Amino acid sequence: MSSTPPRKTNAKAARASARSAQRVDRRVVKGRVKMTPSEAFVETMVAQGVTHVFGIVGSAYMDALDLFEPAGIRFVSVAHEQGAGHMADGFSRVSGRHGVCIAQNGPGITNFVTATAAAYWAHSPVVVITPETGSMTLGLGGFQETEQLPIFSKITKYQAHVNNKARMAELTARAFDRAHIELGPTQLNIPRDFFYGDIRI
Numbered sequence: 001m002s003s004t005p006p007r008k009t010n011a012k013a014a015r016a017s018a019r020s021a022q023r024v025d026r027r028v029v030k031g032r033v034k035m036t037p038s039e040a041f042v043e044t045m046v047a048q049g050v051t052h053v054f055g056i057v058g059s060a061y062m063d064a065l066d067l068f069e070p071a072g073i074r075f076v077s078v079a080h081e082q083g084a085g086h087m088a089d090g091f092s093r094v095s096g097r098h099g100v101c102i103a104q105n106g107p108g109i110t111n112f113v114t115a116t117a118a119a120y121w122a123h124s125p126v127v128v129i130t131p132e133t134g135s136m137t138l139g140l141g142g143f144q145e146t147e148q149l150p151i152f153s154k155i156t157k158y159q160a161h162v163n164n165k166a167r168m169a170e171l172t173a174r175a176f177d178r179a180h181i182e183l184g185p186t187q188l189n190i191p192r193d194f195f196y197g198d199i200r201i
Helices: 011-022 037-047 061-073 080-093 113-122 148-152 166-182
Strands: 050-057 074-077 099-102 126-132 158-161 186-191
Touching: 037 061, 037 166, 037 186, 050 080, 061 074, 061 126, 080 113, 080 126, 113 126, 113 148, 126 148, 126 166, 148 158, 148 186, 158 166, 166 186
Parallel strands: 050 074, 050 099, 099 126, 126 186, 158 186
Antiparallel strands: none
16 A cells, blocks of 8 residues: 655645735726715725724724725724824834824824824824814814814824815825825824715816
8 A cells, every 4th residue: 555645735825825815906996987085095095005004993984994994904993092003103113114093083183192293203104094073063163173283283294184075085195195205194184074975086
């Protein structure tokens, strides 16, 4: 009775095969299309090579959050926003890529301050995404309203405020570009109602 030796499996090939089976189509949409501002936001992050976003789930950006996984972006949920900010900074330092953090408007955003300051002094290209109260209630004491831009003005290299849904992709791309150009954190401030509706880009 002849016995054949057990076949050795090529572990490297097996891992590569598993990765390709799990790969998500990360092609960027080309041409003028109709989409939601959340889709424009997520497509722009995909174009910037974003694979991880650190934060706490919040109603302010729920529409965009639902699009992260299908776009190949892993949302890393944390217990406290400060941890998300430090994780984005650490991710950026280790990978040399953008670190991205997002939270609920108001108190969730103010919890990013210490981590953003640390990223500022470390020259880490972190993009701090700060959803804010709705555009129609600014200055009226809307849900968890606070003036988010002045809080980060001294600890960011660039601040973008989305003042029109149609500018979502443009300003998102600019915040990501400036984080690498300036080598430091940038802030992308988005009114919560600007994640919804339709735009042509």
